[in-house]
Amino acid sequence: MGGSSRIVEVEGLRLAYGIKEVLHGISFAIDRNEIFAVIGPAQSGKTSLLRCLNRTTDFIPSATVSGSIRVDGDDIRRVKDVFGLRRRVGMVAPLPVGLPMSIYDNVAFAPRCSGMTAKRELDDIVERCLTQAALWDEVKDRLSSLGTALSGGQQQRLTIARALSHQPEILCLDEFSIAIDPVTTMRIEDVLKGLRREITIILVTNLVQQARRLADRTMFLWNGEIVELGPSEIVFSDHPADRRTYDYVNGIFG
Amino acid sequence: MASTGPTTQRFARTAQAARSERAQKVAKWVFGAMALAMVAPLIGIVTYLLYRAWPSLGWEFLVDLPRKGMREGGIWPAFVGTLYLVTISLAVAAPIGVLAAIYLNEYARDNWFNRLINLAVINLAGVPSIVHALFGLGAFVYAAQFGFSILSASLTLAIMTLPVIIASTREALASVPRAFREACWNVGATRWQTIRAVVLPNSISGILTGIILQVSRAAGETAPIMFTGAVFYKAVQRGDLFPYRLGDQCMALSMHLYTVSTQVPNVKESIPYATAIVLLGSVLLVNATAIAARVFMRRRKRW
Ligand SMILES: Nc1ncnc2c1ncn2[C@@H]1O[C@H](COP(=O)(O)OP(=O)(O)OP(=O)(O)O)[C@@H](O)[C@H]1O
Ligand SMILES: [Mg+2]
Numbered sequence: 001m002g003g004s005s006r007i008v009e010v011e012g013l014r015l016a017y018g019i020k021e022v023l024h025g026i027s028f029a030i031d032r033n034e035i036f037a038v039i040g041p042a043q044s045g046k047t048s049l050l051r052c053l054n055r056t057t058d059f060i061p062s063a064t065v066s067g068s069i070r071v072d073g074d075d076i077r078r079v080k081d082v083f084g085l086r087r088r089v090g091m092v093a094p095l096p097v098g099l100p101m102s103i104y105d106n107v108a109f110a111p112r113c114s115g116m117t118a119k120r121e122l123d124d125i126v127e128r129c130l131t132q133a134a135l136w137d138e139v140k141d142r143l144s145s146l147g148t149a150l151s152g153g154q155q156q157r158l159t160i161a162r163a164l165s166h167q168p169e170i171l172c173l174d175e176f177s178i179a180i181d182p183v184t185t186m187r188i189e190d191v192l193k194g195l196r197r198e199i200t201i202i203l204v205t206n207l208v209q210q211a212r213r214l215a216d217r218t219m220f221l222w223n224g225e226i227v228e229l230g231p232s233e234i235v236f237s238d239h240p241a242d243r244r245t246y247d248y249v250n251g252i253f254g
Numbered sequence: 255m256a257s258t259g260p261t262t263q264r265f266a267r268t269a270q271a272a273r274s275e276r277a278q279k280v281a282k283w284v285f286g287a288m289a290l291a292m293v294a295p296l297i298g299i300v301t302y303l304l305y306r307a308w309p310s311l312g313w314e315f316l317v318d319l320p321r322k323g324m325r326e327g328g329i330w331p332a333f334v335g336t337l338y339l340v341t342i343s344l345a346v347a348a349p350i351g352v353l354a355a356i357y358l359n360e361y362a363r364d365n366w367f368n369r370l371i372n373l374a375v376i377n378l379a380g381v382p383s384i385v386h387a388l389f390g391l392g393a394f395v396y397a398a399q400f401g402f403s404i405l406s407a408s409l410t411l412a413i414m415t416l417p418v419i420i421a422s423t424r425e426a427l428a429s430v431p432r433a434f435r436e437a438c439w440n441v442g443a444t445r446w447q448t449i450r451a452v453v454l455p456n457s458i459s460g461i462l463t464g465i466i467l468q469v470s471r472a473a474g475e476t477a478p479i480m481f482t483g484a485v486f487y488k489a490v491q492r493g494d495l496f497p498y499r500l501g502d503q504c505m506a507l508s509m510h511l512y513t514v515s516t517q518v519p520n521v522k523e524s525i526p527y528a529t530a531i532v533l534l535g536s537v538l539l540v541n542a543t544a545i546a547a548r549v550f551m552r553r554r555k556r557w
Contacts, residue, residue: 086442110441
């Protein structure tokens with residue numbers, strides 16, 4: 001662990017798919033244990049930004065990344081164990097994906113991939129993560145049924161449980177609530193508030209209210225550039241630093 | 255709509271609805287008729303073959319040797335020969351094909367080299383079998399000095415089936431949604447862990463189907479084996495399951511069918527038909543097994 005209060009430092013990050021650049025050299029830093037929201041209209045590069053953080057851009061042949069990203073002081077391009085990096089940076093994708101295996105195996109998958117085999121430990125992880133994702137009570141009696149057979153919202157919470165299963169230091173949530181009902185969303189938001197004591201959360205969301213409720217700081221990303229980055233009170237106030245932020249937050253954008 | 259009529263009118267049958275319903279009915283009948291048109295020739299062929307083959311059919315025909323210059327007797331050497339050729343060729347082609355397809359679909363980047371491989375695979379799949387036969391003759395019989403042998407013939411068949419196995423395996427792999435792979439990568443799984451945990455279990459039935467379809471192709475082709483290791487006649491022990499060695503030449507059903515139909519005068523009339531029935535029957539048996547296996551595995555397919 002680095003002693004610095006910055007857990008993520010991004011500098012001059014550019015990302016292009018083929019010849020189309022979608023992030024135009026952005027720089028920002030995220031504090032340890034904060035909830036950091038990223039808002040912005042569709043196509044602004046939010047998902048792409050998260051892909052850079054856990055280097056899943058490696059799997060997109062056309063993607064080229066430049067600039068530097070440091071996680072806990074380590075330049076992620078130089079980390080030797082990229083799989084370890086991905087375990088440090090948990091990722092919840094916007095569309096719920098229950099893997100075609102049992103609910104138990106879904107959550108135990110990541111620990112198993114990193115070599116854990118002890119049944120007791122796995123049991124503990126499965127119960128803890130499903131509980132944190134507000135899913136345990138609904139599935140505890142049918143852990144051996146298929147993850148793909150759950151409802152959309154349940155699968156989304158399963159995805160969150162899976163992301164927690166490898167004990168990430170940073171948890172990235174990409175529009176996690178689009179498949180979840182408001183009540184469950186609230187429950188998960190409570191969980192997130194609890195989790196921030198241990199980890200850092202990056203929350204990409206289209207729900208301005210959600211960012212306002214949860215985030216310490218909010219970044220407004222627009223067409224691959226940072227329009228505004230500041231404490232949520234200011235970004236969502238009547239007088240943010242940039243006029244465009246006000247327009248977007250209040251839905252008069254366009 | 256500005257004004258809503260009485261509620262009974264709301265869901266009344268419109269002309270538009272009636273039209274689309276009619277179109278739907280016609281489509282159903284046309285498609286059904288086509289499906290039936292597929293089945294009719296199959297039943298026709300099988301019935302005709304069975305009818306003509308009837309006098310010869312029986313256990314004796316399968317396990318006996320051809321007698322009196324192949325004018326009577328059975329087909330055991332040819333049957334076992336085909337078993338050898340198909341088994342060995344698939345034992346070579348299936349593992350190589352599946353592994354190559356996994357590489358191409360899961361690991362290979364989109365660069366000129368892999369595009370070249372792709373192009374080669376697609377084109378090889380379309381090469382006529384007689385060309386494969388010539389290649390096998392040059393490469394295995396002469397260059398590699400395996401001589402006219404089961405080994406040469408099987409390898410030639412393997413070369414012939416390989417590109418098709420690669421293509422069908424790739425298709426099966428590509429049918430597993432990318433979202434599953436991404437979910438695995440996101441939790442730090444390696445490509446291989448992802449393939450083993452998610453990709454293979456969900457594509458194995460498609461992969462097997464592709465391989466099994468090549469059984470009938472390998473069993474039915476005559477040219478590639480005629481050039482490289484199949485002979486008109488070879489005496490073996492009656493009913494012996496392991497009569498050949500790799501370096502031997504062998505008889506084969508497809509070739510035998512060709513011989514008794516065109517090369518030998520005064521063959522007992524039912525023998526060619528019975529040979530065809532054995533060939534067809536073995537292939538159908540393999541296909542049926544494959545379908546059973548696929549149904550079994552489909553039940554384990556999980557989304
Ligand atoms: N794999 C890819 N290949 C090529 N282009 C891509 C790829 N993924 C995203 N893009 C492009 O990059 C741009 C940014 O996409 P991104 O998914 O990051 O936006 P986003 O801010 O997450 O949008 P949304 O709110 O709709 O999720 C888009 O124009 C998109 O078309
Ligand atoms: Mg997105």
